[in-house]
Amino acid sequence: MHIGIDFGTSYSAAATYRNGELEIIRFGDAAQFRTAVFFPEVVPDPNDFTLTPALEAEVEAQVRDLRTQLRQFGGAERSDDALRRDAVRMVRRQWLEDRARNSPTATLESFQHALFGDDAVDAYLEYGDGNLIESPKSMLGFRMDPQVRKVIVHIATHILEHIRLTASRQLGEAVRSAVIGRPVQFRSSMGDRGSEQAVELLREAAAVAGFDEVSFLEEPAAAAMHYHKSLATRQRALIVDIGGGTTDVAFAELGGGQHPEITRSWGLPKGGTDLDVNLSVHAFMPLLGNNIANVPVHHFVEAASVHNLPKQREFRKQDYRMVDEPWQSRLRNLQKPGATTRLNQEAERTKILLSADATHHSDLGFLEDGLGVDTTQPELIDAISPFINRLKRTLDDVRGDLANSDAAASVFLTGGTSRSPAVQAAVRESFPEIELVKGDPSLGVVSGLAVAAAELDGMPP
Structure with a gap:
């Protein structure tokens, strides 16, 4: 049996079809889990x-x-x-x-006791030791030495094995085959070669994780297959998938009982994690001296980038003993284990809550007793404007490339970041004449991957 796997930057999910019905793999009580893994083993820096x-x-x-x-x-x-x-x-x-x-977690057999998702983050924050890896997908396309490559494959292996074993338990049979989603363009420091490397690493990790057969499908194509099932008549559609790490667009012919056909695709290596970083730097980092203290701006970006291990390492080794108070104490507290993760969680929470609320108060008492900040919707819009502008330029490129083609009948919007009202407004502004259809932000891609998996099993849903 094949399953579809959405190995996401922020969250991961899996699904399959049984007896013609979509079945989402459950991770505890949830239909997805945060793409984070905690290894209790201590590897001191x-x-x-x-x-x-x-x-x-x-x-x-x-x-x-x-x-x-x-x-x-x-x-x-x-x-x-x-x-x-x-x-x-x-x-x-x-x-x-x-x-x-002497670590409090050293008595555990680390790699046999890895934790995933929110449990991983909670354990890391509780122990203050061990190794928390968040958003490993965002590292797959970057140049790395052999030792780092080995570590990244090891992390991806644990996540894929966690998915495979969970699916096997739920389905009551050994799962050995999968269709894995991939962005049109991975985050990368090597251009197209970075995307090739990312797929190579995922393929290697999947093999070690116990998958005998894997194939890859671009995420907007997967979302298109999900949307395709709901269309009774044939139409042209734009699929816009805005996830945690990347934004992908596809132009497709869908519906009408025929097989979906993807004719064009575009990729932007930016997504929801960039919104979190921008908001953290804009709203929180002034309390730590950004643009006030004699500290380079890039230090604050490194502190906010919890998904980037090299940047986190650079921030933690900085010496702030000569920085004036109160910035010195706050920065040194931010360097403590778990502090940047707590700050990122609060940035993500603020981003989500300001989608509906006019203002949100963030308690930053872990950096200094009584420290906090109020963030407003206009401040959120200002903070995430770099991403919104990049998104609009990408969608303008799509319009230009399709200028001589027949117009799309609808825009299908999916991906976790598509929940943002600012993102929805940007898509509407780019295609005001086309109907905007909102898909399931969390499960649109994995549902399409399940369709592709069922077809490989010879049982189209």
Whole structure:
């Protein structure tokens, strides 16, 4: 049996058809889960090592021991600086070993006890240790060294295996085949090669996760297959899928009892996570000194980008001891384990609530007692305007490319970010003469992937 898998930047889902009926795979009580995984194993970052007074004393003791050994065994003379460098390396190595051994989560068999979704985030925030990986899909298209590649494949493997085993339990049979959704254009630092690499990594991860057969379908094409089932007559339609990491558009001929035909597609490597970052920088980071303190602006972007591990690492190793108060204390508190994740969660919550509410108060007491900020709808619109403008330019390109084609009868809008009133307004403004049809923001893509999976099984729904 094939299943459809929407391996999303923000959320992931799976579905199949049984006896002609769509069946969504349940993850606990939910139809999808946050694309995050928590490994209790502690892999301390050497960049976190700093010489405290206690560690400095250990370094001095090591220097004395090394000097004594040289005298006893007649070694070559070495300078004090050389001895100190060796001593610091020895103390750092011992610090790394002790930190891993003494972690409150070190007694768990980490990779056998990985947690997924909101449970992963909750565990990370509770323990304040271990490894939380959010939005691994956003890293698949970037240049990486062999060790990082191995880690990324390992993470993707755990997520896909979690999906496969959950589906197998629900369906009562071993699931070994899947149709996996993919964006038209992955986020990438390598252009088209980045998208090729992303598919290669997902294929490799799927094989290790126990899938014997996988194929890939562009996400707007999957959404088109879902919309296709609801159309009694043949029509041309634009499919606009705006997810957490990417925005994809397809032009298709659908409905009327014939097979759907995708004739064009366009991709923008931006999505809902960009809205979260922009809102965090715009609404929250001024409280930490953005455009006020003597701190480069890119530090605040790095802090807000929880889906980007290299940027998070860069932020956490910055030294803010020379920054004026209150920014110094707030920034150093933001560098503590879990703090950037908490801030991102609040940015996401604010974005969602301001879709309906005029204002929202955010409690940032984890950075400083009593710290908070009120954000208004106009401030949200201002913060996310860079993404809205990019979206409009992409849709303008679509209009231009289709200028000599027959007009579409409808625009089908899906993807989690399509819930945003500002996003809906931008699509309406770009195609005012075409009917806007709102699909299921969460399950539109995975439902179409299930249709494609059923066809591969020879049982078209």
